[in-house]
Amino acid sequence: MEKKYRIVTYGCQMNVHESEKLAGILHARGYAEAAPEEEADIVVFNTCCIRENAENHAYGNIGALKKVKKAHPGMLIAVGGCMTQQAGAAEKLRKKFPFVDIVFGTHNLEEFGALLDRKLGRKKAVVDVWEKEGEVREEDISFRTSYPNAWVNIMYGCNNFCSYCIVPYVRGRERSRAASAVVAEVNGLLDAGYKEITLLGQNVNSYGNDCGEVSFPQLLRKICARDEKFRLRFMTSNPKDFGEELVRTIADNPQLCRFVHLPVQAGSDRILRLMNRKYTAKEYLEKVEMLRRIIPDCQLSTDIMVGFPTETEEDFRATLDLVRAADFSAAFTFVYSRRSGTVAADMEGQIPEEVQKERIMRLVELVNAQTREKSQAYRGKTIEILCEDYDAKKGLYLGRDEYGRMGYFASGRDRIGQFVQMRVTDASGISLQGEISEG
Ligand code: SF4
Incomplete structure (x- = not known):
């Protein structure tokens, strides 16, 4: 058996x-x-x-x-x-x-x-449990069940040592895969019919820094040289390394989704410094402005942490101000979690749980209001959805648009793996509902 x-x-x-x-x-x-x-x-x-x-x-x-x-x-x-x-x-x-x-x-x-x-x-x-990282393995051994989406590692580890984060200690230093191996894996997936590829790394912008072979924008251009319809995404970008060459690469290649996940973490420069993030709130917003200048229809999501050691009400308000200014279409919000072995774990001024809770509620309220407002703007529009699955309970197909927004629609045919044009009829929640023409 x-x-x-x-x-x-x-x-x-x-x-x-x-x-x-x-x-x-x-x-x-x-x-x-x-x-x-x-x-x-x-x-x-x-x-x-x-x-x-x-x-x-x-x-x-x-x-x-x-x-x-x-x-x-x-x-x-x-x-x-x-x-x-x-x-x-x-x-x-x-x-x-x-x-x-x-x-x-x-x-x-x-x-x-x-x-x-x-x-x-x-x-x-x-x-x-190996103490040290081994050789980068290039062969694709994955058993994937996520059709039409596929994830591809382009690098492992992280060199950044953000003061709250355990990743550099448990995943080692940055190691990039060979560009030829990444391109071959992506091509194999596209040949097999996959329609959306997400490139993964803790900080994709430093891809290639360890081997000096090909930069991240160059890698993207190599993948996009394949002249057919598919979607290409990447995560995660550290804002300190997010630059104009990458933005122009997104602008020039229609396969690259006009949607960037750029974790800001905080809006107070004092807290960003303690986090060892190596950018200020102003520098972050300048990058957002550059992104929107070059790609006006680009949308942005982020990660935000509240309750970092010593965070004052004033620091927290600076985060709320940044959230308003950056106008994110989605934000993943977290309460700071003390991880032993990290620099922040030993910092004085750990924030009481009730203060953290109160702040995260205020932040979530603001983020949800922005997300709802963004949803409303979809009403009556026709958007392109890549159909990913069928929800048997709802009796509807579902998928995402270029910006990662979930859309549900009915169809008499199996649509999984197809790009469909959906006219949005209901945009009251975080996800959208709509109808497609069956023609
Ligand atoms: S938060 Fe991200 S960039 Fe910072 S150390 Fe952790 S994995 Fe690296």
Whole structure:
């Protein structure tokens, strides 16, 4: 009988794509994904440690498997990703959950198949977390289930050491993939019919800095040289490295979505300095202005953090002012999460939880008002949607426009993977509803 796997993923898009790599490794060994009601022969937790609640969530879910494992001792449990890569975390995990069979880190995620083979040949747990990053692996081992969208890593790691962030400690220094390998992987996906490609890196703007081969705008132009309709996105851009050459590349290549995710984090220069972000609010807004001057229809999303150590009411108001000035079409808002091992964790002036809560509510209210206003502007317009899925509950197809806005529509035909023109009939919520011509 075919063996079944389940992968539980926490955290960001980078982790979602790495779970596709874990799935690829399992498929190559004859496993198939377990249906929700099916028992799995192996459960893999691909963890995240960027925020405390993601870590607690993972610990809770691993602990909940203790009973299941008792009833089915043959079931394997593997835990990997950012959480286990932290110093001392693998030992802590083994102590807390001795029933875990395999522990691995971010640096040896692609070696997971060898670890599984090792475990299958013995009773003892396999604990193998590499301290240092290994060679960049160029072959595409992913098992993708996200058609018509696909994610492609262009680089790994980060050199920026923002003072609140654990990523440089658990994902190592920046390593770029070879441009030829990235272009070949994208071409392979387009040949297979994928319609939207998102290039991934912690700071895509520094792509190539470590090997001096090809810059990020040059890489984009190489991909866009393919003369056919598809969408190309990228994330994430650190504003300090976001420059005019990149903006002109977006302007010149219709495949590049006119939508940029540019995490600002805060609007107070004092807080930005403490965060080690290396730009001021004014410099950020100048880049936004340059982007809108060159591409007037470009839209912008961001990440914002509130409650960073020592943040005063005045600092927080500066963030609200920046949100108003930048006029984001979407913003992901977070409360600062203290991560041990980072510089900010040891800063004086940690902000009480009730103050953080009050500030995040005010910020969310402002962001939601801006998003609703942006939605209203869609009413009556015809937009291009790339259809991604069918929502059986709603009986509607769904997809996104160039700016990432979700749109729902009815159709008598399977539309997944097609670009459709949708006339927006309802724009009252964050997502849109509309109708398409079936012709
Ligand atoms: S740029 Fe800053 S926030 Fe982003 S991954 Fe690197 S250190 Fe973390």
